[in-house]
Amino acid sequence: MLSRTLLGENIVMFRGKEGAPQAILDRCPHRFAPLSAGRLNDGVVTCGYHGLSFDGEGRCVGNPHGKPGAIRTRSFPIVARNMILWVWMGDPDQADAARIPDCSFIDETPEAARITGTLPTGAHYQLIVDNIMDLSHADYLHPTTLGGMFTGAKTHVSGGNDRLLIEYNAVDCNPAPAFHSIVPPPQKADVRVEVQWFAAGVMILAAGAQPTGTTRDPGRDSFTLHSITPETDGSAHYFYCSTRPFLTDNVEVSASIKAALEKAFVEEDKPMLELQQRQIGDADFWSLNPLLLPIDSAAVQVRRALDKLIDAEARDER
Amino acid sequence: MLSRTLLGENIVMFRGKEGAPQAILDRCPHRFAPLSAGRLNDGVVTCGYHGLSFDGEGRCVGNPHGKPGAIRTRSFPIVARNMILWVWMGDPDQADAARIPDCSFIDETPEAARITGTLPTGAHYQLIVDNIMDLSHADYLHPTTLGGMFTGAKTHVSGGNDRLLIEYNAVDCNPAPAFHSIVPPPQKADVRVEVQWFAAGVMILAAGAQPTGTTRDPGRDSFTLHSITPETDGSAHYFYCSTRPFLTDNVEVSASIKAALEKAFVEEDKPMLELQQRQIGDADFWSLNPLLLPIDSAAVQVRRALDKLIDAEARDER
Amino acid sequence: MLSRTLLGENIVMFRGKEGAPQAILDRCPHRFAPLSAGRLNDGVVTCGYHGLSFDGEGRCVGNPHGKPGAIRTRSFPIVARNMILWVWMGDPDQADAARIPDCSFIDETPEAARITGTLPTGAHYQLIVDNIMDLSHADYLHPTTLGGMFTGAKTHVSGGNDRLLIEYNAVDCNPAPAFHSIVPPPQKADVRVEVQWFAAGVMILAAGAQPTGTTRDPGRDSFTLHSITPETDGSAHYFYCSTRPFLTDNVEVSASIKAALEKAFVEEDKPMLELQQRQIGDADFWSLNPLLLPIDSAAVQVRRALDKLIDAEARDER
Numbered sequence: 015m016l017s018r019t020l021l022g023e024n025i026v027m028f029r030g031k032e033g034a035p036q037a038i039l040d041r042c043p044h045r046f047a048p049l050s051a052g053r054l055n056d057g058v059v060t061c062g063y064h065g066l067s068f069d070g071e072g073r074c075v076g077n078p079h080g081k082p083g084a085i086r087t088r089s090f091p092i093v094a095r096n097m098i099l100w101v102w103m104g105d106p107d108q109a110d111a112a113r114i115p116d117c118s119f120i121d122e123t124p125e126a127a128r129i130t131g132t133l134p135t136g137a138h139y140q141l142i143v144d145n146i147m148d149l150s151h152a153d154y155l156h157p158t159t160l161g162g163m164f165t166g167a168k169t170h171v172s173g174g175n176d177r178l179l180i181e182y183n184a185v186d187c188n189p190a191p192a193f194h195s196i197v198p199p200p201q202k203a204d205v206r207v208e209v210q211w212f213a214a215g216v217m218i219l220a221a222g223a224q225p226t227g228t229t230r231d232p233g234r235d236s237f238t239l240h241s242i243t244p245e246t247d248g249s250a251h252y253f254y255c256s257t258r259p260f261l262t263d264n265v266e267v268s269a270s271i272k273a274a275l276e277k278a279f280v281e282e283d284k285p286m287l288e289l290q291q292r293q294i295g296d297a298d299f300w301s302l303n304p305l306l307l308p309i310d311s312a313a314v315q316v317r318r319a320l321d322k323l324i325d326a327e328a329r330d331e332r
Numbered sequence: 333m334l335s336r337t338l339l340g341e342n343i344v345m346f347r348g349k350e351g352a353p354q355a356i357l358d359r360c361p362h363r364f365a366p367l368s369a370g371r372l373n374d375g376v377v378t379c380g381y382h383g384l385s386f387d388g389e390g391r392c393v394g395n396p397h398g399k400p401g402a403i404r405t406r407s408f409p410i411v412a413r414n415m416i417l418w419v420w421m422g423d424p425d426q427a428d429a430a431r432i433p434d435c436s437f438i439d440e441t442p443e444a445a446r447i448t449g450t451l452p453t454g455a456h457y458q459l460i461v462d463n464i465m466d467l468s469h470a471d472y473l474h475p476t477t478l479g480g481m482f483t484g485a486k487t488h489v490s491g492g493n494d495r496l497l498i499e500y501n502a503v504d505c506n507p508a509p510a511f512h513s514i515v516p517p518p519q520k521a522d523v524r525v526e527v528q529w530f531a532a533g534v535m536i537l538a539a540g541a542q543p544t545g546t547t548r549d550p551g552r553d554s555f556t557l558h559s560i561t562p563e564t565d566g567s568a569h570y571f572y573c574s575t576r577p578f579l580t581d582n583v584e585v586s587a588s589i590k591a592a593l594e595k596a597f598v599e600e601d602k603p604m605l606e607l608q609q610r611q612i613g614d615a616d617f618w619s620l621n622p623l624l625l626p627i628d629s630a631a632v633q634v635r636r637a638l639d640k641l642i643d644a645e646a647r648d649e650r
Numbered sequence: 651m652l653s654r655t656l657l658g659e660n661i662v663m664f665r666g667k668e669g670a671p672q673a674i675l676d677r678c679p680h681r682f683a684p685l686s687a688g689r690l691n692d693g694v695v696t697c698g699y700h701g702l703s704f705d706g707e708g709r710c711v712g713n714p715h716g717k718p719g720a721i722r723t724r725s726f727p728i729v730a731r732n733m734i735l736w737v738w739m740g741d742p743d744q745a746d747a748a749r750i751p752d753c754s755f756i757d758e759t760p761e762a763a764r765i766t767g768t769l770p771t772g773a774h775y776q777l778i779v780d781n782i783m784d785l786s787h788a789d790y791l792h793p794t795t796l797g798g799m800f801t802g803a804k805t806h807v808s809g810g811n812d813r814l815l816i817e818y819n820a821v822d823c824n825p826a827p828a829f830h831s832i833v834p835p836p837q838k839a840d841v842r843v844e845v846q847w848f849a850a851g852v853m854i855l856a857a858g859a860q861p862t863g864t865t866r867d868p869g870r871d872s873f874t875l876h877s878i879t880p881e882t883d884g885s886a887h888y889f890y891c892s893t894r895p896f897l898t899d900n901v902e903v904s905a906s907i908k909a910a911l912e913k914a915f916v917e918e919d920k921p922m923l924e925l926q927q928r929q930i931g932d933a934d935f936w937s938l939n940p941l942l943l944p945i946d947s948a949a950v951q952v953r954r955a956l957d958k959l960i961d962a963e964a965r966d967e968r
Contacts, residue, residue: 080626150700
């Protein structure tokens with residue numbers, strides 16, 4: 015059983031009888047004990063306080079004190095795809111697995127070339143989305159690993175509604191240290207990075223570099239998933255998975271990328287995001303009148319798209 | 333001096349000149365320093381900040397800066413009885429020592445056969461009362477010590493107002509491991525357990541077991557006091573004292589009962605109660621629509637009785 | 651860079667190009683990152699998140715993503731005087747360095763005879779001001795160091811508005827242990843202590859003692875600054891600096907005074923102030939109806955003066 019707080023709700027996830035993932039409210043409807051403090055047996059969770067049992071649909075399938083009858087706890091649509099558990103926290107009737115972003119690049123990458131991490135971050139999920147939707151920050155926060163060529167790059171933003179694309183093209187630049195294995199200094203490079211955002215907090219980053227003026231091979235792009243799941247109003251689960259299509263069995267390259275990502279994400283992004291959150295506190299982000307810069311274009315469009323989606327959902331619920 | 337927060341008030345308890353227990357507000361009326369941070373001398377507490385002195389009635393009996401005059405701090409009726417300090421936190425005129433539940437079984441038990449404990453618990457006191465007023469939980473939470481025969485037992489609830497009795501009769505059952513010294517397995521037993529509740533949080537549990545079909549001797553019942561004093565809205569002092577009328581000088585039996593109670597109360601009840609509290613947070617218990625089961629009968633009657641008593645007291649104060 | 655929370659605002663202090671102290675809001679106007687998490691270079695602070703740079707006036711002097719234009723962060727008037735940084739948190743137009751209390755006794759004292767300390771204290775700054783404006787507490791809280799003769803001393807309070815003086819004259823008294831190097835027991839002494847308060851939280855204490863009946867030499871008075879800067883509503887920065895005009899190169903005397911002050915301030919005052927704060931919590935001080943004693947005269951006058959000044963400032967802002 016895996017107990018996690020998602021969007022302020024306590025959820026317990028486990029495998030059903032047939033092995034499929036299940037997600038139900040981690041709270042017995044009787045006396046509110048967390049079901050995750052009980053026992054899992056053959057796809058059924060039994061509350062450790064008074065023995066009520068629930069299946070993955072949230073149905074009571076065992077009541078030692080009477081009939082299970084109509085006893086239920088809430089269940090949540092959940093799908094395992096591309097090595098990720100996708101839980102739908104909204105109206106179950108609106109759950110649509112077809113809208114899950116395609117992360118098949120994860121499965122298609124040999125394990126040795128996949129670098130994954132989970133980063134509990136004490137910051138509102140939108141601050142983390144801002145972070146990825148404005149990669150110029152890498153030039154200042156990650157100068158020794160991922161940054162260097164974003165501020166001078168040409169950018170283009172497209173899309174809208176629930177997805178958005180930002181492209182960075184840096185021509186004849188000094189590439190970030192992370193690209194030095196592909197374009198060693200003092201060689202200059204042409205670098206292209208794309209970030210595709212999917213509402214609410216899923217971003218897929220594609221990045222490629224080659225020596226200046228040589229032909230780009232999109233088949234050599236690296237992909238990194240940044241998936242941000244809100245935990246509470248001031249914290250989020252930050253999942254990432256970085257893959258590459260080259261040197262896929264070279265564990266030394268993997269170790270070096272892993273070290274760079276952990277330096278950037280754990281030692282630099284996470285503290286900065288948490289400091290931001292502490293400064294903002296409970297205030298509404300816009301109420302603080304943030305200065306808008308050209309680099310914020312994609313992040314601001316994402317925030318406005320989210321505001322619209324959140325408003326629309328609130329209207330539907332009324 | 334013993335400083336404790338009771339019902340949200342900071343209280344300091346100490347012995348007066350003649351040795352009688354005293355309880356006054358642990359807050360100097362001058363600058364609100366806790367008196368317990370001062371000195372106790374001959375039944376008088378002197379504030380460590382500016383030297384005002386108070387006796388157990390809360391009267392100022394020493395003021396180095398003027399006359400004691402009418403300076404007072406609040407005092408609370410307090411009685412030591414049956415090795416327990418009973419403090420009355422309400423209107424002092426309503427204090428009535430005759431209403432203190434009789435716990436003389438404690439004094440009457442030789443020290444070697446008394447097992448006592450204090451358990452600071454991060455849960456609303458009514459959650460702890462619920463716990464004791466529904467012993468079916470022992471079958472699921474304490475299967476290796478106290479539980480096993482409650483779910484199948486016949487129960488009977490009687491009383492009302494400020495006291496309530498629930499009786500459990502389990503006939504020809506597999507007794508809880510705690511009874512194995514009396515009825516060793518695989519023998520079956522007839523077990524009888526009674527819990528008498530006294531408002532607000534005092535419960536006395538009487539328990540006896542004998543081999544199936546043999547005659548019950550009420551004189552061999554064990555008694556356990558469960559006394560729950562609210563500390564704050566989300567925490568309570570849980571005091572317990574378990575006694576037995578047999579093998580009273582057998583320290584090994586005492587050690588084994590003590591181990592069983594600590595496993596049940598400290599390792600199982602306390603974490604579960606604190607998890608419940610975290611799930612409930614500041615919400616009103618009933619607002620969460622708890623599922624009602626037959627096992628909840630006594631606990632729900634106690635909650636309703638408490639609601640009435642609390643309402644009546646609030647009306648009196650208006 | 652020195653980052654401190656003053657009056658609930660996060661401030662970063664640093665030296666400008668010419669070496670003068672600077673104080674600006676420790677929050678980038680772009681995404682609210684604390685500037686103190688960035689880099690200081692030649693009097694300019696560069697944000698570690700997206701590279702905006704600010705000088706000590708709060709002007710943006712570097713924007714890698716466009717023109718600095720009118721980008722600003724708040725700056726605060728700051729003056730270094732008498733080894734103290736004085737920051738003005740109010741309306742910058744009202745800042746008036748001429749109103750800074752004269753603490754030249756600090757500079758005029760050789761370093762070996764200056765004893766300084768910073769005490770983060772979890773108490774509202776007015777509780778700490780109360781503490782110093784009523785030295786009678788020393789007789790009860792600091793009997794082994796600073797107290798003994800205040801309760802019996804004659805006091806006189808004068809002044810008003812934004813400054814106030816309380817004088818203590820103890821004639822033919824047993825002086826506090828801290829005076830034993832000047833008047834060794836069992837000799838009696840005449841002791842004079844003055845505390846001058848300057849709004850909001852600056853107090854200068856002058857103290858002198860001589861054998862009973864001998865002539866007082868004001869030139870031998872010791873001076874101690876007690877400067878209390880609010881951090882949040884429930885905490886303050888407590889700075890102190892004690893000087894003496896005699897035995898100024900005697901490091902043993904300095905060590906002994908330092909030990910006495912630390913015992914009194916760190917081990918006795920700070921815990922008592924923090925206990926007071928916990929008892930008071932969020933409540934308004936006066937709403938708790940504190941008992942008023944003659945010893946409170948100066949402290950109460952200071953509180954009333956502060957209330958007036960705070961009201962007047964609030965009126966000005968409207």
